[in-house]
Amino acid sequence: MKRIYSVLVENHAGxxxxxxGLFSRRNFxxxxxxxxxxxxxxxxxxxxxxxxxxxxxxxxxxxxxxKLDVIKVKTFKESISICRELTLIKVRYNRENRRDxxxxxxxxxxxxxxxxxxxxxIQICDTPERVELFIEMLRTVSIVEIARxxxxxxxxxxxxxxx
Amino acid sequence: MNGAQAIVKCLEEEKVKxxxxxxGVAIAPFYDALGETDIKQVLVRTEQNAAHCASGYARIxxxxxxxxxxxxxxxxxxxxxxATAYADSIPLVCITGQVNSELIGSDVFxxxxxxxxxxxFVKYSYLIRDVNDIPRIFKEAFHIASTGRRGPVLIDIPMDxxxxxxxxxxxxxKVNMRTYKPTIEGNAVQIKKVVKEVAQAKRxxxxxxxxxxxxxxxxxxxxxxxxxxxxxxxxxMGIGVMSSLDPMYFGMVGNNGRPYANRALNESDLLLMxxxxxxxxxxxxxxxxxxxxxxxxxxxxxxxxxxxxxPTIPLVGDIKHIFKKINEFEDKEDLIHKRQDWIDTLNEYxxxxxxxxxxxxxxxxxxxxxxLNKLSIRLPEDAIYVADVGQNQIWSCRWHLVxxxxxxxxxxxxxxxxxxxxxxxxxxxxxxxTVVAVMGEGGFxxxxxxLSTLKQYGNNVKIVIFRNNFLGMVREYQHxxxxxxxxxxxxxxxxxLDKIAEAYDMKYLKANNQEEAxxxxxxxxxxxxxxxxxxxxxxxxxxx
Numbered sequence: 001m002k003r004i005y006s007v008l009v010e011n012h013a014g015x016x017x018x019x020x021g022l023f024s025r026r027n028f029x030x031x032x033x034x035x036x037x038x039x040x041x042x043x044x045x046x047x048x049x050x051x052x053x054x055x056x057x058x059x060x061x062x063x064x065x066x067k068l069d070v071i072k073v074k075t076f077k078e079s080i081s082i083c084r085e086l087t088l089i090k091v092r093y094n095r096e097n098r099r100d101x102x103x104x105x106x107x108x109x110x111x112x113x114x115x116x117x118x119x120x121x122i123q124i125c126d127t128p129e130r131v132e133l134f135i136e137m138l139r140t141v142s143i144v145e146i147a148r149x150x151x152x153x154x155x156x157x158x159x160x161x162x163x
Numbered sequence: 164m165n166g167a168q169a170i171v172k173c174l175e176e177e178k179v180k181x182x183x184x185x186x187g188v189a190i191a192p193f194y195d196a197l198g199e200t201d202i203k204q205v206l207v208r209t210e211q212n213a214a215h216c217a218s219g220y221a222r223i224x225x226x227x228x229x230x231x232x233x234x235x236x237x238x239x240x241x242x243x244x245x246a247t248a249y250a251d252s253i254p255l256v257c258i259t260g261q262v263n264s265e266l267i268g269s270d271v272f273x274x275x276x277x278x279x280x281x282x283x284f285v286k287y288s289y290l291i292r293d294v295n296d297i298p299r300i301f302k303e304a305f306h307i308a309s310t311g312r313r314g315p316v317l318i319d320i321p322m323d324x325x326x327x328x329x330x331x332x333x334x335x336x337k338v339n340m341r342t343y344k345p346t347i348e349g350n351a352v353q354i355k356k357v358v359k360e361v362a363q364a365k366r367x368x369x370x371x372x373x374x375x376x377x378x379x380x381x382x383x384x385x386x387x388x389x390x391x392x393x394x395x396x397x398x399x400m401g402i403g404v405m406s407s408l409d410p411m412y413f414g415m416v417g418n419n420g421r422p423y424a425n426r427a428l429n430e431s432d433l434l435l436m437x438x439x440x441x442x443x444x445x446x447x448x449x450x451x452x453x454x455x456x457x458x459x460x461x462x463x464x465x466x467x468x469x470x471x472x473x474p475t476i477p478l479v480g481d482i483k484h485i486f487k488k489i490n491e492f493e494d495k496e497d498l499i500h501k502r503q504d505w506i507d508t509l510n511e512y513x514x515x516x517x518x519x520x521x522x523x524x525x526x527x528x529x530x531x532x533x534x535l536n537k538l539s540i541r542l543p544e545d546a547i548y549v550a551d552v553g554q555n556q557i558w559s560c561r562w563h564l565v566x567x568x569x570x571x572x573x574x575x576x577x578x579x580x581x582x583x584x585x586x587x588x589x590x591x592x593x594x595x596x597t598v599v600a601v602m603g604e605g606g607f608x609x610x611x612x613x614l615s616t617l618k619q620y621g622n623n624v625k626i627v628i629f630r631n632n633f634l635g636m637v638r639e640y641q642h643x644x645x646x647x648x649x650x651x652x653x654x655x656x657x658x659x660l661d662k663i664a665e666a667y668d669m670k671y672l673k674a675n676n677q678e679e680a681x682x683x684x685x686x687x688x689x690x691x692x693x694x695x696x697x698x699x700x701x702x703x704x705x706x707x
Contacts, residue, residue, distance in 0.1 A: 010342065014290075018282060025283045055469065062466035068287045068307065068343050 002031070003057050004081060004153045006074040007046040007064055011037060015069045019046060022067060028052065028060050032085075032150030043071060047152045076155050083153040085131050088113070089122045090144040097141050108134045119144060166294040167196040167325040169332050170258070173301035174202060176334045179229050181205060181220065181591060183213040185240075187233020189260030189273060192325040194231070205591075205620060208612035210237050212584035214244020214315075218253045219588025222571055223547060223596075225379060227308050228588065231258035235273030238319075239280065243578060246284040248315045250575025251400060252377055254308040255315040256301075257285075264292065264321040278319050286314030294327040298334045306338040311345025312464035313377050345463065349480035349488065356476050357435075358492045360457050364433035366505045367393045370416060370445075373400025373574065374438015374462060375482055383486035384437065385409075390490070392502045393435075394509055396424040398445045399560055400574040401438070407539075407564035413509055417445040419557045419707060423512035428452075430508075436460045438482050441471040442575075461485055521705050525677035528701040531555075531629060534680050535562035535601075538627075541684050543597050544568065547589045551582035551602030554635035557706035559601050568596070580609030586624040587617060597688065601627045604657050605634045614667040614695075623693045628660065631702040639705055664695040672696040 009015045016035055023030050031049040038045045050060060057075065064073045093101055101120070105112060110124035124134050128151050135146065164172070170193055174182070181203040186194050197204055207213045210232045217228025228248075232241050238259040248255045261267065262274045267290075278288040287307050289300050304316040361367060375384055381404050388395050388411050395405050396416045405412035414421035416428050428434065428446075434456055439445065441460075446452055452472050460467075460474035461482060468477040478485065523530045535558060542548070544566035550559035556572055563570065571589060573581040586600035602610075607628050617624055629635075634652040641649055664671030670692055674680040680698065687696050 014278070017279070021282055055473070059466065059470055062469075066464070066466050068340070071342050 001053065001057065002049065002051045002078060003060075004076055004078065004083070004151065005046075005048040005050065005060065005064065006076070006153065006155075007048060008038065008071040008073075009044050009046055010069045010071065011042050011044040012069070015044070016046070018067060018069060019048075019064070022063055023048075023050070023060075026059070026063060028056060034150045034152050036152075047150070049151050074155070076153075076159075078153075080159055081153045081155045083127050083151050084125055085128045085151050086123070086125045086149045087131050087135070088147045089124070089135065089138060090119055090146075091122065091138060092118055092142045092144055093120055094118075101138070101141060104134070104137050108137070110134060164329050164332055165192070165196070165325065166291075166297055166320070166327050166329060167192040168199075169294070169297045169329045170301065170320070170325070171196040171200055171202070172332060173298060173334060174229065175200060177227070177301070177305045179227075182229045182231050183207055183216040183220075183588070184231040184258075185210045185213060185233065185237055187237050187260060187273070189234035189262060189322050190231055190237070190258070191233075191260075192322065193258065193260065193320070205616070207584065207616050210240035211244045211580075212610060212613050212616075214241055214248060214255060214257060215578075215581050215584035216588040216591075217255050217257075218244070218248045218251075218581075219549065219571060219585030220592045221253050221255060221588070222376070222585075223569065223589045223592035226592075227254045227256055227305055229256050229258070232260070233273070234260045234262055234277075235275045237273075238277035239275050242281055242284065245281055245315045245317065247573050247576040247578040247581060249284045249286070251373055251573065252313045253315070254313040256304050256308055257315055257317045259317065259319045260325070261290070261319045261321040263323040265323075267321065278317060281317050284315070285317045286312075288317040288319070290319045291321070291324050294324050294329045295331075297324075297329065298332060302335045303338050303340060307343060311343075312374075312462075312467075346465070346479045347463075347481045347484055349461070349478050349485040353476060353478045354485065354488050357459050357461075357478060358489060360433055360459060360476065361391060361393070361435075361489075364457070365501065366431045367391075367433040367435070367502070368427055368431040369393055369395045369435045369437060370397065370428060370439055371395060371401035371404040371437050372398045372439025372445075375401060375404045376569075378438065378463070378482040380438075380483035380486055383483055383490060386490055387486050392506065394427060394506060396420075396427055398439045398574070399572065402560060403565040403568070403570040406566055408566060411506075413513060415560050419560065420445075421516075421561070422518065423509065423516040426512050426516065427509050431456055433457045434459070436462075436474070438462060440467055446471070518707070521701070521703070523701050523704060527676060528704070529674050529677055529680045529698050531558045531698075531700055531704065532562050533677060534674075534684075534698060535559065536564070537681060538599075538684050539564040541688055542568075542599065546597040546599060547571065547586070547593065549582045549586040549589060549598065549600045551600070551606035552577045552579045552636075553603045553606060554639065554704070554706040555601055555603045555606070555629045557636070558629075563601075579606040582606060583610040583613045583617075583624065583626065587613065587622050590622050590624050591620075597625070598623075599625045599627060601629070603629050603631070603635055604654055608654075608657065611663065614663070614669065617693050618667055618669070623691045625687055625694045625696070627687070627696045627698060629698050629700045630657075630660070631700045631704070632657065633702050635702075635704070636706065638702075639707075642705070660695055660697045670694045674698050
């Protein structure tokens with residue numbers, strides 16, 4: 001079962017290490033982990049995607065809450081959240097496949113952000129599934145490099161209204 | 164005032180009476196400042212034991228234990244002691260010296276990333292970067308160590324910070340941490356549910372763990388058990404919550420515990436797990452424990468609840484607070500006769516489920532069961548008994564009778580060599596009590612360097628060594644599981660303990676057989692002097 005943990009932490013040195021260390025120490029998986037500042041400078045938000053059974057998920061949340069640098073943990077399913085992943089993909093192109101690649105980009109709302117004689121760089125910002133799909137579509141051309149941010153997510157606005 | 168003096172001022176504010184440690188250049192400014200105060204300094208002989216001493220001290224005094232060591236190897240040596248305290252939730256503040264701030268990260272002489280290395284064994288850690296943070300950090304550290312689920316807190320202090328001038332020293336009155344607010348009061352709705360379940364139960368049982376001692380809730384639990392007529396079993400860390408002589412106490416559970424205690428646990432219809440982790444040694448199959456019974460799990464640490472077993476009623480909070488509340492509920496009149504059948508059944512199990520002991524030739528060896536029973540009877544009833552790790556520990560759990568005293572051991576981590584330094588700390592916390600440390604010769608040789616510490620500080624711990632020329636517990640495992648292939652367990656050529664006693668100028672006693680054992684006990688307890696008592700046991704004796 002997939003779960004997203006939105007973890008607000010104190011923005012000081014070593015906190016990322018403590019949180020990541022907790023996952024490895026307790027034998028929990030990390031599918032992806034993203035860290036960034038929030039609107040308050042002394043607070044960072046870590047978005048962690050992990051999977052496991054019900055008890056594991058509950059334990060992860062409790063163990064995160066136990067860490068003294070963790071301010072707040074929110075756990076939610078993908079279905080009640082908006083998830084995005086930014087990905088940069090460098091591909092090799094030639095005269096024959098250039099148009100195909102551009103069409104694929106159009107269909108998937110990806111952008112070409114840089115180009116050279118042989119290479120182009122494509123940017124896609126979408127749900128993890130659609131990013132995955134887009135990469136799959138590009139398998140026919142030769143992918144040189146990929147950089148993915150991992151998932152960032154917030155619960156849907158309606159969820160806030162419920163509380 | 165410099166950083167070192169500020170730290171010492173913080174310790175005075177926290178009413179610290181003793182600091183255990185080992186010096187070195189990187190912590191020398193701190194000890195220099197400490198020397199100007201009335202706080203006692205105890206120089207142990209290896210750093211690990213500084214943490215064990217502080218642990219023994221903390222467990223008996225119910226204060227925070229403090230130790231301070233130097234950087235690099237001093238700090239890394241401390242880790243096993245910190246991990247031992249963490250596993251048993253013992254409140255410690257561990258101070259480590261560090262190289263100068265600007266050198267951190269450059270692998271200079273005696274530099275170790277101790278906050279990184281100790282991360283998974285501490286409740287929290289600090290690396291002090293600014294001398295002006297000292298008062299706040301120490302206030303927080305003592306608060307964190309001694310509240311919620313207790314545990315060790317590490318403070319790493321670079322040398323230059325110890326020597327830097329602090330602009331203004333003001334010790335904060337209060338801690339203000341948005342990330343740390345442990346639940347103390349139990350949820351009122353949950354408490355009511357617990358009371359209701361207790362009233363309905365026909366075969367209730369309480370399983371107490373080390374959390375009851377840590378919360379100081381021994382009286383509340385005894386009262387609850389008595390008023391509600393509920394039998395009690397304990398984990399290893401929960402030994403002593405009930406007097407061993409209390410008719411409502413049915414011994415230690417677990418794979419090294421009493422068969423009748425385990426049976427009582429299994430046959431109950433309501434189990435109150437109080438301050439216990441439900442770990443593998445205590446409960447064979449935690450996943451099966453909730454079959455056919457209501458499980459109430461009471462713990463100050465929400466992460467313990469549901470970790471190994473999903474309870475019917477979780478209740479988070481401080482045990483003392485919770486049981487004070489529970490004890491306020493009345494309406495227990497008709498319960499007592501209702502539970503008499505259950506108590507009679509358990510008493511029958513206690514009488515009939517007698518454990519088999521191997522045949523022991525008591526003309527050649529001492530029988531540890533007879534020895535420990537006798538020792539228990541002869542010890543003052545408020546004595547502090549510290550068991551090491553191994554067969555000696557299991558024997559102690561079974562046959563030492565705790566009356567009004569305490570039983571200490573390294574339960575979670577199982578750290579050999581814990582008993583001498585922990586007994587040292589315990590004796591310092593309560594010097595008028597008789598303190599006995601019981602160990603095998605394996606654990607003794609891991610901690611015998613501290614004999615000189617005992618002598619140096621006039622600490623009269625009584626040391627009992629079960630001698631069998633083996634690492635007995637592992638040998639027993641090899642006997643049961645590895646077809647008696649005794650690899651890496653033979654302790655031949657251990658030192659002659661009479662010579663060791665002579666070298667450290669301590670009294671020495673030896674019992675080669677049961678008859679001599681009786682005389683040894685009398686001699687052991689005769690006067691308040693440090694003693695080494697060697698008790699020869701059958702190398703092939705078993706703990707179960």
